[in-house]
Amino acid sequence: MTIPGSWCVRRWSPGRRRLQLAHRLWTLIAGRESDQVARSWFIAGNPLLDEDTPITAIREDRGKDVVAAVEAFIEDQPAT
Numbered sequence: 007m008t009i010p011g012s013w014c015v016r017r018w019s020p021g022r023r024r025l026q027l028a029h030r031l032w033t034l035i036a037g038r039e040s041d042q043v044a045r046s047w048f049i050a051g052n053p054l055l056d057e058d059t060p061i062t063a064i065r066e067d068r069g070k071d072v073v074a075a076v077e078a079f080i081e082d083q084p085a086t
Contacts, residue, residue: 019025024064031060031076034045038080 016079035044044082051057054075062070 020067024067024069027069027072028061030039031072034076034080047076 032044032048035047048060050052050059052060052063052075055063055071058066060072060075063069
């Protein structure tokens, strides 16, 4: 691997990790509910995230908190 190539891997790894987390959670919510519900969940303030949006929490690398919030959301929703 070249030096610029190794810099790119290090530079984008956190972003890739955040994107993968967001995609995994989106798929989970949308598969259980709908795309509209998933969209709303990601952009609405969440009391389990101190009223931050899940998108903001993911950007701030609070992935564990977001996973806990989505698990609480899924557990409270009746199966469709």
